[in-house]
Structures are given as C-alpha cells and as structure tokens.
Amino acid sequence: MKAVAIGGGTGLSTLLKGLKREVGETIDELSAIVTVADSGGSTGRLRKIYNIPAPGDIRNCIVALSESEDIMQSLFQYRFRGDGLGGHAFGNLFLTALTDITGSFLEAVKLTSQILRTKGNIIPSTIEDVHLVARFSDGTVVEGEEEITEYGKKGVAKIEEIWIEPESAKAPIEAIAAIEKANIILFGPGSLYTSIIPNLLIKDIRKAVNRSPALKVLIVNAMTQPGETDEFTAYDHMKTFLKFTGLKGIDAVIVNTKMPSGDILKRYLEQGQEPVTPDIAKIAREGVKVFAEDLIGDKDNFVRHDPDRLTDLIVKIVRNEVFSEL
Template identity: 45%
Template sequence: MRISLLEQILRKIKIKQRDLINISQKTPKKVNRWMKWLSPGLLIKRWLFISSTGVLLIVLGLAIWSKLTPVNRLLELISQLLESITTRVPSYISGPGAFLLGIFLLLWGQNRTLVSITEAFSGGDQELVDRLLNHRRLNRGPKIVAIGGGTGLSTLLRGLKQYSANITAIVTVADDGGSSGRLREEIGVLPPGDIRNCMTALADEEKLLTELFQYRFQAGDGLIGHSFGNLFLTAMTAITGKDFEKAIAASSKVLAIRGKVLPATLSDVRLWAKLDDSRFIEGESHITDAGGNIVQIGCFPSNPPALPAALQAIKEANYIIIGPGSLYTSVIPNLLVPEIREALKKAKIPRIYVCNIMTQPGETQSYTVSDHIKAINQVCGQKIFDAVLVQRVPPSSPALEHYALEDCYPVFLDKENVKGLGYRIVLANVMDEDSITNKISHHPQRLARVLLRWYGKN
C-alpha cells in the first residue's frame, strides 16, 4: 500500500517536471531573451535604476532651484488633464489603460535601447547577453597561476580559460631552438615561441588572429621557419624600446586573451645540465639531443631576477598549477629563478603538479612519478606543491607501439614512493589519444575540469 502510494507521488512529480519542460520549450525566444537580461550579475538592472534615480533628482533639483513654480504649474496642468479624462472615460478603463500604455512604452524604449547597443556588435541580442553572462562568470573565477612552457602549458591554458578569466601563465624563456633560437641569436630578443603559444591558447575565440599568430612561413630568404607571432613579438619589443613585458601586453590586447602571460624573468637565461657520464651540456635544445641521464641542471646567470609582476601574481593567486611539460626544459627552468621558488614555497593555497603521461628521451627516460617529484625537489630544496595529477588509464596498444619506437613509455606511478615523499595523488583520465596518428597529449577540457574539481575540494 505504501509502495503504491510512493509510486503515485513519483509519477505525479515526473508529469509536473515534463509539463515545466514543455512550457519552457514553448516560451517565445524574446521572453527567454528578456529573462536573461534580468539575470543577476549582469549589472544592468542596478544601473537602469541608478539612471532613473538620477533623472528624478535632476528634475527635483531644477524644481527646488526655481522655487517650485514650474512644478506647481505642472501639477495643476496634470490635475486638470486627469480630471478631464476621468469625467469622459470611467476610471476603471482610463487607469488600467494608462498603466498598460506606460508599461508598453517602457519595454519598447528599453528594447530599442538594447537593439541599438547590439547593433554595434556582431551577432544578435542573444549572443550579446550570453557574452555578458559568460564575461561575468569568468571574471568571478579563481585567480589561477599556471607555470611551465612548451605545448603542455598551452594545452592546459586552452582548457582553463573556459572556467576563469583570472589566469596568469608564467612561462620559461630558456628556449634556444627553432625560430625562437634564431631570433634570440640574430636580434637579441628573448625567445618568443612559448609566450606566443600561451597567448594564442588564451585568445578569446579570435580564430583568424590565432591562425595568423601561429602561421609559419614556408618560403622566403630569412623568413622560412619563422612564425608570424614570433616576428610580431620581436617587432613589438623593438617598438616598445626593448621592453619585452610591454610587447607581450600589447600583443595580448591584439589577441583579446583571457588572463595574462608573463615571462618568469627578463634575463637572457641559458640552461646547462650535467649528465651521469660527466658531460656538461649547454643550451636547452642540446640537452635533450645529448641523450644522457641528467643529474644536475642550472642556468646562466645562476640567479636570474624574477619579473615583479610574476611574483605579484603568485602572491595574489588562489590556485597554483605546475606543468604539464618537459620536466627539465619547460617546468624546471621557471624554478631556477630563486624568487619564484621562494614565492611558491610561501604560498598557502592549493598547489598541484601535473605529471607527464609519457617519458621523454634525453630527459626523463625510465622516470617514475616519484622521480619527477624528486627532480623538482632537488632544484627547490623543499616541497612547492601538495598533490600530483597522474593519468589513470594507460594508452592503447597501437599508441604504446608507436611511442616504443621513439623509446617513450608511460610514466609509472609508484604510489608508495610518492606518498612517502608526502604528496597526495590525484588519479584521473585526462589523456587525449589521436586514433589516426596514435599521438598522446593531455585533453584541455578534461584536464581543466579535473583540476578545478580538485581545487573546489581544497
């Protein structure tokens, strides 16, 4: 008897929910649009109210200033007009009629105002209100600092920008290969490649500009191999009086990026590494090519000063993410800046390291998760993060075969060693595997979703 009664209640609730869904689907688009404009957080209603109050105060001020004479005359005129209307038209008709006419004029006026505003933008009214709602949501997101370089950091940023506009990417400037290396040697500019990748990753859906910044010249004396973005940043650096920070800020405005991209230092940093066979290798691009086991890493100059804006971003952050990226050539170079190390140690906020999915020849061959952590600890002297994010499910057999040809293998999670070092382990499926090329990388959206979920729990 009780079960049948419960079933009846549940059935009625389902019918009610279905009716509500049908009603919402039948609601005209204009009504839905207006409801969106009334959503909290858009700062529309309060400014309309303040504007109306301002108009009333202006009228009141003028009336008081003129000793109320115009007001008295206006009130007399309105009184006579109302008396004339009510004697000819009954109050139960003239009252509601005037009220409805006022509502119509108010809504019509506001509608035309919004239409006039939206005509200045591409897209319709719905696109604008959605854009405003999204803008408010992103601006209320946590202040995130992401530290790294290479494709790993840009992949992370591509996912994070869907959750917050308060992102600061702190990027290594130790690259000396490819287009960046050539510009560094020939013009003396700091390597722009990783900076460019991060800016385009944070671009606010400006597809054409992003493609332009990533475009790489295929021909031309001196141009071949260079990307337009690298050349643009180099030119902007010269225009701003060799101020690389200003050049990045100006370029960021062109791309309309969400957040900020900052170099870890403005010093001309060059990496060096000692290998287990006693070789001493200089230059980021040469370290990986050397093919040995790295036992120590450093840079020239040995103590480069940090960019003040980067230190301020760490100080104000709500959440710090380190990696993913090549351990010795993308992640650790940022930590070779003493002030950044110290700022990370002092931070009393959630801090997490995103471990690579695969080992990398010449850098982390045969490395486990704890080996990655030990390498960072060796540079920093103590813990700078609280947890490590590790891929849960291994790649497919075709992908493993593909990477085995390059002497790359999944990074093994040695749980006991990681826990013994005092770190929490976050296991999640954040891998993106291309079924055609069998290439593996972190999936931007999955990675960001897992990281934000972990942040919400801490």
C-alpha cells in the same frame, strides 16, 4: 579563486586551453608564468640576432588563451616557408618586432595579449636573455635547452645539475605578484628539465612559491621524454622536480592512468617513449595527495592531456581543497 600555471612548451598551452573556460566561473584571475630559455628553431635564431628572451612558448600560451577569431590565432601560429624567413612563426616575429619598437619584451607580450584578447595574463619568468645549462654524470656541461635534450638522448649520461645563466636573473614584478595572490599554483605538464624546472631556477620565483600558502600541484606527464625522463615513474617526476627546483614541497600530484591505444603506443615505444607508471602509493607515502584519473584524449594521434578532462579534475581539486579553506 586566483590560479597560476607555471611551465612552458605544448604542455602549458594545452593546460591553458582548458583553464580559460573557467575564467569568470571558478577562476577569477588566471596567470601563466612561462619559461623563456628555449634555444631551438625560430626562437633560437631570433634570440641570437636580437638578444631577447625566447618568444616561442610565450606565443603558444597567448594563442591558447586567446578569445580572438580563429584567423588571428592561425596567423600567429603561421610558419613561413623558403629561404630567409623559412621556419619562423609569424607570432615570434611579431613579438620580436614589438620588443624592438617598445624596448621592452614584457610590454610586447602585454600588447600582443591585448590584440589576441587573452583570458588571462601571460608573464615571462624573466625578461633577461637567459640560457639553460646542465652538467651530466659524465662531467659534460651542455648549454641550451635543445642541446641538453639532444645530449641526453645519446644515453651516455644523466643530468646531475641544472642552472640558468646569468644566475642572478630576476623575475618581473608581475610574476611575483601573481604568485603571492594565488590560491592554487600548477606546475606542468611539459618537459620536466627544460620547460618546468627552468622557471623555478629563477630565485625570485622559487622564493615566492616557497612563501606562498597556495595549494601547489604538480601535473605529471603522460609519457616519458627521451633524453630527459627515460624510464621515469610518476614518483620519479615528483622527486626530480623537488630536487632540482629547491622547493620545500608540494601538496598534490596529478597522474594519468589511461593507456594509449595499441597503434599509438607502438609508435611511441619505437621512438623510445613509454607511459609514465602511476606509482600512486609511493607518492602518497611521502604525504602528498594523489589525484589519478584517465586524462589523455582520444581524438589526436598524439598522447597528450585532454584540456577538458584535466580542467575538470583541477576544478574538482579546487572545490575540495581550496574553496573549503577560503
């Protein structure tokens, strides 16, 4: 089976950590199509200097799929301290340097993937220097992934429209080829407006996904995100995803049903985040299959999907929904 995961941020890298164990087993070929519209931190600073796509999410996904030694993974995630290089991740600088040397961001990603021996293909959703732009309900237009989220946190308006500039940005041929071959396409988890949706704002990718007969699955976040999905239920995530991406539809939704422990939940509530309500029946009435299980981990002090639990469920879905059609 050929699987494609589309997204960005920590959500996609968490998913890939689980999926890589199935490469060579359930999965014959794994590809990750990753957003490059990030505008914050080390990534944002490098973009302004070198006019390149954002390397941060790409770096995280390469490390997540890496089969290299732990020291190499730690090296690529290392952040410098002090003035000058302070805050920069080594992996971001490495990708930037390789892009400058080879003249190609895509080639830099391929070479870095070879060095870290990834169990899958990492493909930027575009190799152009794109920026995310949103119009809010109060008429304010905000440019930049980080800036959009920060304006949303003010609570004065909701996102009404979102697009990328330039709107004519093209996807790499490798991304389209991976989608065309896929048996299953996974969206998320991750920041809905700034990590998942931006990939589908690239027309080539949206058209390829709409043409694809693959099983299309949305993985809903476990917690709401301040400034983006405040008070969103699982159904709200699905409807918003379809509305802003322009996709014709999806086949299934994965929803977490496990509540965080008391202390962790309290901390998240104080930060303006709450568990996403699994309104399963409402989704099912739209003709979309729902797979609901306890999917968050117990080990971390954060609420995030457990890579192994999520992968186990995806494998089950594949065997029931994909292999039966092959």
